[in-house]
Every structure is written in C-alpha cells, then in structure tokens.
Amino acid sequence: SQQGEEDPQALSIQEGENATMNCSYKTSINNLQWYRQNSGRGLVHLILIRSNEREKHSGRLRVTLDTSKKSSSLLITASRAADTASYFCATDARGNTGKLIFGQGTTLQVKP
Amino acid sequence: DAGITQSPRHKVTETGTPVTLRCHQTENHRYMYWYRQDPGHGLRLIHYSYGVKDTDKGEVSDGYSVSRSKTEDFLLTLESATSSQTSVYFCAISESLGGGETQYFGPGTRLLVL
Numbered sequence: 363s364q365q366g367e368e369d370p371q372a373l374s375i376q377e378g379e380n381a382t383m384n385c386s387y388k389t390s391i392n393n394l395q396w397y398r399q400n401s402g403r404g405l406v407h408l409i410l411i412r413s414n415e416r417e418k419h420s421g422r423l424r425v426t427l428d429t430s431k432k433s434s435s436l437l438i439t440a441s442r443a444a445d446t447a448s449y450f451c452a453t454d455a456r457g458n459t460g461k462l463i464f465g466q467g468t469t470l471q472v473k474p
Numbered sequence: 475d476a477g478i479t480q481s482p483r484h485k486v487t488e489t490g491t492p493v494t495l496r497c498h499q500t501e502n503h504r505y506m507y508w509y510r511q512d513p514g515h516g517l518r519l520i521h522y523s524y525g526v527k528d529t530d531k532g533e534v535s536d537g538y539s540v541s542r543s544k545t546e547d548f549l550l551t552l553e554s555a556t557s558s559q560t561s562v563y564f565c566a567i568s569e570s571l572g573g574g575e576t577q578y579f580g581p582g583t584r585l586l587v588l
Contacts, residue, residue, distance in 0.1 A: 395576070404478075404564055404579030405517070450516060461532065462577060464509075464517040 368451060368468040376473050381438040383468040385451030386431075392454045394427060395462070396436050399448045408436075408449075441472045477501040478580040480565050486586045493552040495583050497565030499545075505568045506548040507532075507577065508540060510561040517564065523548055555587045 369384045385394070393412050397405040411418045411427045411434065418425045424437040438445055448469045452462040477500045487493050497506060507522040509532075519532030521540040529540050537559060539551045552559055565580040 402582075404581050405566075405577075406579070407576040410576065461519055461522065463519075463533075466514065466516040 368449070368465045370468060371466070372469045372471075374471040374473065375441055377441060377443055379441055381441050381445070381470055381472070383436045383449050383470070385434045385436070385465055387434075387451075387453045387465075388432065391429075394425075394434050394454075395452045396423075396425060396434075397450045397452060397464075399450065399467070401447070405450065438470075441470075443472050443474045446470060446472045478565060478567060478578060480563075480580040480583050482583060483581065484584045486588065487555050488588050489556055490554050493555050493585065493587075495550045495563055495565075495585070497548045497550070497580060499548075499565075499567050501567060501578070502545060503567040503569050503578075504545075505570065505575075506542065507566040507568075508538070508548065508550045509564045509566065510534065510559075511564060511582075512561050520550065520563075555585075557587050559585065560587045561585060 367386050373381055375381055391413055393410055395410045396408040398408055399405045409420045409423055409425050411425050413429055416427060422439045427434045448467040450464050450467045452464045454462055479498045481496045505524055508520040509517040510520055511517050518534045520534055520538050521529055521532050523529045523542040526542055526545055541549045563583045566577040568575045568577045
C-alpha cells in the first residue's frame with residue numbers, strides 16, 4: 363500500500379521557473395523525506411522534515427509540512443536543467459517500525 | 475552511490491532459474507535494505523537487515539529470500555525467478571532504522587526474467 367502520493371505525476375517547466383511538487387499521505391508520521399532520482403541512478407536524499415516542523419530550507423529547496431492536511435510540498439526555486447529528475451517523498455509512519463514508505467514520484471523536466 | 479555497490483548491474487535470466495543479487499557497503503552501516511522499483515508502484519521494500527544474520531520481511535517479500543553473513547554484504551535471492559520479478563532492484567543502507575535517518579542507495583540492478 364502506498365503511504366505517499368505525489369502530485370503531479372509529471373511536470374515540465376522552463377529553466378529559471380519554480381517547480382512545486384506535492385505529497386499526500388494517509389497515516390500519522392514521525393518524519394517525511396524527499397529524494398531525487400536521476401535517470402538510471404539510485405535515489406539521493408534531499409531533505410528531511412520532522413512532524414513538529416512546518417518548513418525547512420536547503421539551498422534552492424523549500425519543504426513544507428502540514429500534518430493537519432497530511433501533506434507536504436517540495437519547492438525548487440530558479441530551476442536548472444540539472445534538476446531534471448524524479449522526486450519521491452518517503453514517510454516513516456508511526457507504528458510502522460520506522461521503515462520508509464515511498465510514493466510513486468513526480469517526474470520533473472526542466473527545459474533549457 | 476558512494477560506498478555502496480551492487481552486482482551484477484544488469485542480468486537477463488529465464489523463468490525458473492535461481493538468481494542472487496549482491497549488495498556491498500564500505501560504510502559499516504548496520505541497516506541494509508532491498509527495494510524493487512516498478513512503474514506505477516514507486517519503491518517497495520522487499521527485505522531488510524538490522525545486523526548480521528538478522529533480517530525481516532518488507533512489503534513484497536514473497537518469492538525472495540535474503541542473507542547477511544557479514545556487515546558489508548546483503549544478498550537477495552530469487553529462488554525460482556518469475557516474469558513478475560522483472561524489475562530494477564535497489565539496495566540501501568542507513569545507520570539506524572527509522573525515518574529520521576537518511577537512506578543511501580546503490581546504483582541498482584536491472585533484472586529481466588524471460
């Protein structure tokens with residue numbers, strides 16, 4: 363069963379624009395993480411936000427978490443062609459012994 | 475991908491044959507995981523290990539077994555491969571179990587079962 367559901371499934375923007383991806387989940391969580399996957403490669407950790415945090419920044423990345431709506435968003439500002447990748451949210455649901463559950467991902471294409 | 479290697483990187487096999495995938499880490503992390511990635515399903519946990527000889531099932535463990543005889547190696551075995559096991563397999567490691575810890579992923583193994 364999927365805990366995290368990303369929206370949209372695919373996103374295409376021009377270089378320099380901002381990209382926003384959303385993740386919704388079903389059960390209470392301890393933490394939520396975002397990962398990036400370049401084509402043909404493994405996943406790379408981007409950022410982690412804890413359930414008691416509402417917003418977190420890392421470089422051009424901004425993550426928000428709304429536990430009342432069970433949703434998170436990942437904003438990439440001033441996108442670059444190198445940001446082209448798939449982005450996944452992963453949740454550590456409470457009572458799930460800490461294992462991560464990944465969503466299906468958002469595929470982002472940034473056109474030069 | 476640093477510190478984690480997977481072998482083989484690509485494999486084509488026939489239905490009914492046994493297949494073993496290897497994950498090797500140089501980070502000395504306690505926890506190791508095997509995932510499969512399929513279109514429309516994201517990543518799904520197959521098995522994980524929380525120490526030498528200590529393993530547990532994940533979400534999609536049927537048809538798979540694992541072994542961990544050394545900290546650095548985690549093997550995934552398909553006893554009798556089926557076409558439904560055609561997938562990309564990723565190994566991951568973490569220092570502890572839990573969503574508060576980053577998982578580091580290997581480069582993946584593409585398996586095609588004919």
